[in-house]
Amino acid sequence: MDAEPLAGGLANAGAVWRRGAAVERPAPAHAQALHGFLTALRAGGFAGAPVPVGPVADGRERLEFLPGEVALLPYPAWALTTDALVSVARLLRSWHDASARTPFDPAADWPQDFADPEGGELLCHNDACAENVVFRAGAAAALIDFDYAAPGRPVWDVAMTLRYWAPMLDPATAAQTARDHLPALPRLSLFADAYGLSPADRTALPTALEQTTAACRAFVARRVESGDPGFLRVFASYGGWPRWDRIQTWLSEQRPHLERALRT
Incomplete structure (x- = not known):
């Protein structure tokens, strides 16, 4: 075939x-x-x-093979709507609920690249970016690519997912993928509501966002240091380490606003 x-x-x-x-x-x-x-x-x-x-x-x-549409760069308009965002939040919650009911082998060689440093009792996806979500009829229907799945807390997976879908990026970085028009804080709040994030996880989320961003930066550093040609190309085209410095600084500065958005 x-x-x-x-x-x-x-x-x-x-x-x-x-x-x-x-x-x-x-x-x-x-x-x-x-x-x-x-x-x-x-x-x-x-x-x-x-x-x-x-x-x-x-x-x-x-x-x-799961049929449907996957959003690739340049991201289509339908993938950036609030309806798409809400559907991703609901799909992630369904994944977590099902994962919590499903046993896994804790002794397996689960990858540590994006793993929650605190561990957890359910299997997190850890890479639910646009390229790894299958849409049908405009709504998120399935997750694919489990290369970085590992035990963790739901809030860790929520933070990883929000990095991509809010997105949790400073305006200059978001503009590199034509997403600077998306209001990050309202979308963060909408995602938390659609997911049904608990009060405790709303409190933990700002810290988790900073931690997941640091984990992603460390992952990129390892790939760049190893000479991975794909990562080297993207790393250079997006501005190298100043881009990551900008993202992390923005997240730190936005923390009071994140906390307020999650409370309301």
Whole structure:
């Protein structure tokens, strides 16, 4: 069967293919534990994630292809609407609720790149960026790409997701992807409401946003230091470390406003 290349993020650029009803992609180190979890998740009634359709072979995994639309750069207008944002929040909450009911192997080799340093009792996605959310009829319907899934707290996964979808970026950085017109703080509040974020997690979220941003910066640093050509290209085109300094400074300065937005 002819293979169709699938576009997406940087980590597996050019290495993800669709063959009929299956997606073939590089298998992460935790593939066996992840596949068991995804299978149990579906058996428990959660349809918003693919299931494995074959064993890992030659370092590649085969997962169910989930039809729909995925927002790639330049982001289409429909992906930046408040309706899309609300649907992502609700999908993430459904994932967390289902994940909390589904056992996973805590001793597996879960990646630490984006993992919650405090750990947790459910499996977080940790990379629910636009490229990893499948939309149908304008609403978020499924999550894909679990390369960075790891145990953690729901608020950590919420913070990771908000970084991409609010987005939690200073205006100059948001303008680099034509998202500077999106009001970050109202969208943050809307996401928290749609997710049903608890009072305790609303209090913890500003700190989690700073921590997840630092974790993402450290991840980029490792990729740049290793000479990864895709990351080097994007890193240079977006302005290098001054961009990250700007984001972190903005988050710190916005903290009182974040706290106020989350209270209201």
